[in-house]
Amino acid sequence: MSNETPLLSIRDLAIEFRNQHGVARAVDNVNFDLWQGETLAIVGESGSGKSTTAHAIINLLPGTGRIAAGSIKFDGKELVGASSAELESIRGREIGFVPQDPMSNLNPVWSVGFQVEEAIKANNPGMAKQAVRAEAIAVLQKAGLADAAARMKQYPHQFSGGMRQRVLIGIGLSANPKLLIADEPTSALDVTVQRTILDHLSQLTKASKTSVILITHDLGLAAERAEKLVVMYRGKVVEAGPSLEILQNPKHPYTQKLVAARQVTPRVPHTSTEVAVKVSNLEKVYSIKGSGFKSTPFTAVSGVSFEIKRGTTLALVGESGSGKSTVAKMVLGLEKPTSGEIEVDGKQLAGMKPAALFDLRRHMQPVFQDPYGSLDPLQNIANTIAEPLVTHKVGTRKERQERVRELLEQVSLPWAISTRYPSELSGGQRQRVAIARALALKPDIVVLDEAVSALDVLVQAQILDLLAQLQDELKLTYLFITHDLAVVKAIADEVAVMNKGQIVEFGSTAEIFANPKQQYTRNLLDAIPGAKLL
Amino acid sequence: MVGYIFKRVLQALPVFFGTTLLIYFMVFAMPGDPIVAMFGDRGVNQAVYEQLRAQYHLDQPFLVQYFYYITGIFQGDFGTSFSGQPVGDVLAATFPVTIRLALMAVTIEMLVGIGIGLFAGLRKGKLFDNSSLVMSLLLISTPVFVIAFVFQFVFAIKLGWAKPTVSGAAGFTELLLPAVVLSTLAVAYIVRLTRSSVIETSGQDFVRTAYGKGLTRQRVVRVHILRNSLIPVVTYLSIDFGVLLVGATVTEGIFNVPGVGRTLYQAIIRGEGPTVVSFVTVMVLIYLAVNLITDLLYAVLDPRIRYGK
Numbered sequence: 152m153s154n155e156t157p158l159l160s161i162r163d164l165a166i167e168f169r170n171q172h173g174v175a176r177a178v179d180n181v182n183f184d185l186w187q188g189e190t191l192a193i194v195g196e197s198g199s200g201k202s203t204t205a206h207a208i209i210n211l212l213p214g215t216g217r218i219a220a221g222s223i224k225f226d227g228k229e230l231v232g233a234s235s236a237e238l239e240s241i242r243g244r245e246i247g248f249v250p251q252d253p254m255s256n257l258n259p260v261w262s263v264g265f266q267v268e269e270a271i272k273a274n275n276p277g278m279a280k281q282a283v284r285a286e287a288i289a290v291l292q293k294a295g296l297a298d299a300a301a302r303m304k305q306y307p308h309q310f311s312g313g314m315r316q317r318v319l320i321g322i323g324l325s326a327n328p329k330l331l332i333a334d335e336p337t338s339a340l341d342v343t344v345q346r347t348i349l350d351h352l353s354q355l356t357k358a359s360k361t362s363v364i365l366i367t368h369d370l371g372l373a374a375e376r377a378e379k380l381v382v383m384y385r386g387k388v389v390e391a392g393p394s395l396e397i398l399q400n401p402k403h404p405y406t407q408k409l410v411a412a413r414q415v416t417p418r419v420p421h422t423s424t425e426v427a428v429k430v431s432n433l434e435k436v437y438s439i440k441g442s443g444f445k446s447t448p449f450t451a452v453s454g455v456s457f458e459i460k461r462g463t464t465l466a467l468v469g470e471s472g473s474g475k476s477t478v479a480k481m482v483l484g485l486e487k488p489t490s491g492e493i494e495v496d497g498k499q500l501a502g503m504k505p506a507a508l509f510d511l512r513r514h515m516q517p518v519f520q521d522p523y524g525s526l527d528p529l530q531n532i533a534n535t536i537a538e539p540l541v542t543h544k545v546g547t548r549k550e551r552q553e554r555v556r557e558l559l560e561q562v563s564l565p566w567a568i569s570t571r572y573p574s575e576l577s578g579g580q581r582q583r584v585a586i587a588r589a590l591a592l593k594p595d596i597v598v599l600d601e602a603v604s605a606l607d608v609l610v611q612a613q614i615l616d617l618l619a620q621l622q623d624e625l626k627l628t629y630l631f632i633t634h635d636l637a638v639v640k641a642i643a644d645e646v647a648v649m650n651k652g653q654i655v656e657f658g659s660t661a662e663i664f665a666n667p668k669q670q671y672t673r674n675l676l677d678a679i680p681g682a683k684l685l
Numbered sequence: 686m687v688g689y690i691f692k693r694v695l696q697a698l699p700v701f702f703g704t705t706l707l708i709y710f711m712v713f714a715m716p717g718d719p720i721v722a723m724f725g726d727r728g729v730n731q732a733v734y735e736q737l738r739a740q741y742h743l744d745q746p747f748l749v750q751y752f753y754y755i756t757g758i759f760q761g762d763f764g765t766s767f768s769g770q771p772v773g774d775v776l777a778a779t780f781p782v783t784i785r786l787a788l789m790a791v792t793i794e795m796l797v798g799i800g801i802g803l804f805a806g807l808r809k810g811k812l813f814d815n816s817s818l819v820m821s822l823l824l825i826s827t828p829v830f831v832i833a834f835v836f837q838f839v840f841a842i843k844l845g846w847a848k849p850t851v852s853g854a855a856g857f858t859e860l861l862l863p864a865v866v867l868s869t870l871a872v873a874y875i876v877r878l879t880r881s882s883v884i885e886t887s888g889q890d891f892v893r894t895a896y897g898k899g900l901t902r903q904r905v906v907r908v909h910i911l912r913n914s915l916i917p918v919v920t921y922l923s924i925d926f927g928v929l930l931v932g933a934t935v936t937e938g939i940f941n942v943p944g945v946g947r948t949l950y951q952a953i954i955r956g957e958g959p960t961v962v963s964f965v966t967v968m969v970l971i972y973l974a975v976n977l978i979t980d981l982l983y984a985v986l987d988p989r990i991r992y993g994k
Contacts, residue, residue: 243899
């Protein structure tokens with residue numbers, strides 16, 4: 152490979168999908184070059200065509216997708232219109248692929264070892280069985296699975312998300328490809344896990360001079376990991392160039408918005424003396440079923456105490472498994488604490504009669520993480536928002552309709568949306584609906600469990616703005632659960648950092664960011680993608 | 686695993702006693718006196734009547750009769766039919782025929798149903814897919830006796846490819862035609878089930894990843910699509926096998942197959958309590974065994990399911 156021609160050269164690429172209404176162009180007029188050993192990131196929101204472009208390179212477009220025009224030249228070969236035999240010899244061997252979601256990208260019915268060996272066999276025909284096994288173990292070890300030999304026989308469900316992603320990276324790199332396509336390889340993982348995995352990935356690809364196309368919705372992550380950026384918006388490339396240049400001097404309005412969304416203005420802290428929620432010495436022990444009749448106790452939460460003042464936000468931060476969601480469930484009265492006390496509006500949650508708990512729920516409402524899973528797909532938006540009102544027998548039909556109108560306005564959604572169904576809405580719109588539903592009963596306290604984690608950066612910023620604005624208007628108290636410290640700055644007054652079921656650090660948001668005392672907190676802060684670039 | 690099987694067998698005990706008690710009670714409650722029925726129009730001598738009542742324990746209360754019956758079963762004695770033939774012998778004569786027939790039918794279902802379903806699923810929306818859907822709908826909506834008579838008439842009588850009825854020996858070639866008839870309905874369901882399952886699996890992320898590894902289409906289909914798609918199909922197949930094992934009354938009747946279905950039907954018509962109860966008892970046991978084997982098969986196909994841990 153000479154240095155005169157790029158390894159991958161995409162010209163005038165257009166991709167179309169067929170649907171009931173005819174043909175929709177998902178990607179249009181995409182051009183970029185990638186040189187040997189280079190890392191290029193394609194950045195954009197969901198639906199921008201970034202994944203579609205990447206899948207088109209190795210002709211893995213889903214469903215009715217097809218390349219309508221353009222050329223993809225890889226290592227001197229034209230890939231558009233290549234035969235399936237040619238593509239099979241290029242996939243895996245010359246272009247490795249690391250998919251997005253580690254949970255769904257390993258076949259659950261085959262052992263991990265089998266799935267790695269299969270990739271090695273496909274790209275090294277005639278290799279002896281023993282050699283394939285040895286190579287598979289080496290590949291997994293290189294990908295960061297220390298006990299690879301022992302875990303070969305295990306199945307994907309016995310691996311954590313991070314471990315599975317390591318396996319997928321191992322598979323993608325198993326044949327030492329010239330190019331690796333990594334499609335949001337870490338967006339489903341905790342920030343700290345994300346960082347270790349990306350560090351490892353860049354180490355491996357640097358060592359082997361593998362070129363990388365990194366697809367991500369996170370501009371900070373892209374700028375941190377790639378030399379070159381391609382920003383996509385609605386199927387088109389709106390900006391391309393060296394990463395730092397784009398980050399410092401974005402030209403296109405969309406890129407400017409993306410950059411702006413990263414520069415969070417720290418909020419003016421809210422203070423109050425009145426206590427809305429008081430939690431003291433909270434403990435939750437689950438019993439994990441062991442073999443036979445034995446069960447081992449597992450302490451999910453222990454010795455957790457905090458207070459949330461009225462009209463302020465407390466952020467509960469930690470990695471998955473730190474017990475933060477368990478605390479949220481107990482505060483909402485959805486789980487019973489093993490010991491400890493929860494006081495809401497001065498009333499003890501423990502020993503509360505069902506009727507009193509029902510009443511309490513009028514004052515305290517949840518918003519959950521997944522806007523796809525938390526709305527009933529068979530209810531239209533108006534009914535969804537009105538449901539808490541119906542349940543609590545608030546108002547007449549007409550009054551309820553009026554309230555739905557008011558709520559939609561509050562969350563900046565048009566009235567026309569009220570007769571639509573969740574499947575017709577975008578992720579951001581759905582989360583607005585979920586917030587409207589939570590506000591229907593005019594609660595004082597809202598528990599937000601990873602409420603913005605599943606959203607694109609720009610949508611995330613909008614929802615955070617909305618939450619802050621509603622808090623001021625309605626004097627709301629928030630318990631904000633998140634694994635992502637980046638959003639905490641915009642919304643929280645105080646932060647409690649949780650690790651292994653305990654609060655390890657507590658302080659005002661400014662304090663925690665400026666002067667973290669625990670190593671664990673520092674790790675969380677360092678793991679924010681692109682933190683150093685700002 | 687052994688512990689799990691042991692637990693399942695323990696769970697089967699109350700089911701076994703419950704069903705046999707229920708069946709025994711229903712036969713007990715059937716109208717008419719079986720001993721009077723044995724003698725038909727001739728009437729029965731009082732002394733002989735009393736002796737027979739005592740011999741069959743019919744003078745005892747219901748639970749005592751049931752107890753005698755159950756202890757008999759555990760000693761390998763299924764009782765005597767009113768014609769004097771031991772019920773055990775009747776069971777031994779009819780079950781092998783039905784098992785042979787069921788195995789043949791299930792094999793046909795598996796080969797034809799999964800084959801066509803896979804092919805149709807991989808070619809969603811194409812001619813083969815659409816015509817197999819129409820064909821399966823046609824088979825599902827045709828009653829089995831219609832199919833049986835049509836096949837009997839066309840293949841046996843007109844074309845002479847097979848014998849129209851089955852002899853006492855019930856050999857492999859003789860059973861082929863009834864087996865095909867028995868399998869038609871299930872084939873139609875399995876085609877549809879396999880097809881939709883294959884379409885669903887084909888859209889999974891891990892299938893795309895498998896292509897991304899550089900695997901050939903043939904290997905992706907065989908290793909990643911087929912096995913994952915078979916899990917619901919196996920459930921259906923094993924339930925169907927259980928149904929076939931307890932006899933197909935209509936088909937066995939039409940082709941004169943000396944199997945369980947026909948024999949049980951005749952026993953019910955004649956009011957032969959011991960025969961009916963024993964047949965049903967064996968059927969219950971077969972059902973329980975097939976269910977257990979299905980559950981164990983799940984764990985083989987899907988490693989996420991592990992029992993007894």
